[in-house]
Amino acid sequence: MNMRPQSSLSFFSTLTVNGNTEHFSFCLDLSRSESFPSHRFSCVDDEFHADTRYSTYQVPHNAAHLQLELGDCLGYGGTGTVYSARVSNPLSDLPPSVPSELVVKFARLNRCRSLAREAWIYNYLDENEKLTGTVVPRCYGFFTSKLTESSVECTTSSSFELPFELPWSVYEYDRDPHRDSILEDDIGKLVRPRTWKPDHIITKESSPWNSWAPDPDDPLVAVLLLEKGGQMYTMFDDKDPLVQEDVQLICEDLELAGVAHNDFRMPNLIRAPLATSVCPRHNRVHQWNIIDFNQAWPLDLSVENYPRDTDLVLDLDYRSGYFYGWQ
Ligand SMILES: Nc1ncnc2c1ncn2[C@@H]1O[C@H](COP(=O)(O)OP(=O)(O)OP(=O)(O)O)[C@@H](O)[C@H]1O
Numbered sequence: 056m057n058m059r060p061q062s063s064l065s066f067f068s069t070l071t072v073n074g075n076t077e078h079f080s081f082c083l084d085l086s087r088s089e090s091f092p093s094h095r096f097s098c099v100d101d102e103f104h105a106d107t108r109y110s111t112y113q114v115p116h117n118a119a120h121l122q123l124e125l126g127d128c129l130g131y132g133g134t135g136t137v138y139s140a141r142v143s144n145p146l147s148d149l150p151p152s153v154p155s156e157l158v159v160k161f162a163r164l165n166r167c168r169s170l171a172r173e174a175w176i177y178n179y180l181d182e183n184e185k186l187t188g189t190v191v192p193r194c195y196g197f198f199t200s201k202l203t204e205s206s207v208e209c210t211t212s213s214s215f216e217l218p219f220e221l222p223w224s225v226y227e228y229d230r231d232p233h234r235d236s237i238l239e240d241d242i243g244k245l246v247r248p249r250t251w252k253p254d255h256i257i258t259k260e261s262s263p264w265n266s267w268a269p270d271p272d273d274p275l276v277a278v279l280l281l282e283k284g285g286q287m288y289t290m291f292d293d294k295d296p297l298v299q300e301d302v303q304l305i306c307e308d309l310e311l312a313g314v315a316h317n318d319f320r321m322p323n324l325i326r327a328p329l330a331t332s333v334c335p336r337h338n339r340v341h342q343w344n345i346i347d348f349n350q351a352w353p354l355d356l357s358v359e360n361y362p363r364d365t366d367l368v369l370d371l372d373y374r375s376g377y378f379y380g381w382q
Pocket residue numbers: 129130131132133134135136137158160192281282283284285287318322323325346347349
């Protein structure tokens with residue numbers, strides 16, 4: 056029987072991140088936290104739907120503890136700052152498939168809710184679509200911790216507000232540093248089912264993240280732990296027909312999973328991690344992975360008129376002006 060290996064999302068319950076650079080040093084203890092479910096978008100009526108199938112995923116409470124030493128900054132954007140991190144646990148404590156280096160995406164202090172959404176999409180792609188490890192990096196969980204002054208030392212200044220000084224600092228160009236960004240399923244009409252049964256199922260509306268807002272007096276740090284991929288896509292890669300073919304195929308995989316990415320640009324396409332598995336649909340190891348899902352949402356292709364009605368929403372528009380950053 057062809058059994059899928061245990062999901063990387065079930066490996067760890069708690070995490071310690073040690074960061075020591077010339078600007079700061081910190082030691083953060085974090086615990087697994089629930090991610091933030093999305094409503095289901097439907098192209099039938101162009102509305103978001105509350106749907107009990109789109110709910111939180113269980114977090115493991117008695118799984119292993121992971122210890123990381125922060126390495127280089129790999130990139131940043133409006134939502135977070137991304138670092139490589141070396142696993143410092145004794146190897147015997149870890150599931151054998153855990154690589155020695157991972158990636159920590161820190162949410163900016165005002166963007167924890169957006170990162171909680173991105174974490175939910177990774178969960179969705181892992182559990183429903185089995186795309187983690189082939190088309191998107193494997194995810195090792197979403198963790199949070201309250202930030203205390205005692206856990207952080209800044210060598211330049213002790214301010215929590217300094218841009219770029221700390222991995223969770225608010226983005227310098229943020230238009231509203233005191234709020235998280237508005238997600239597409241926060242606005243417009245919401246369609247509710249006629250019968251709404253189980254109270255114990257946590258959907259977007261009943262999730263604590265739905266009403267979350269950053270509190271400067273009680274800051275929260277949130278991180279997403281991912282498999283480490285390589286360099287992002289460049290104009291040089293763009294000229295290679297083999298690269299183009301492979302990217303078309305991973306776009307097809309994400310489209311057939313019914314996940315609308317909503318921000319498909321060159322920086323969100325990276326070289327696939329070393330341990331990428333064979334894609335069962337294309338019977339090959341893809342050389343590229345898609346990242347950055349904080350603006351994504353799922354569709355249910357079994358109720359959509361696919362591809363006729365879904366094309367505009369699901370099409371990743373590879374090599375479009377938006378992809379190149381021209382519009
Ligand atoms: N798993 C990964 N492996 C290697 N590099 C990564 C990984 N995840 C992110 N990066 C690097 O970090 C950069 C920023 O990551 P990401 O796009 O997730 O941040 P963001 O803040 O959500 O961006 P945006 O402003 O588009 O929302 C990427 O362009 C990429 O270079």
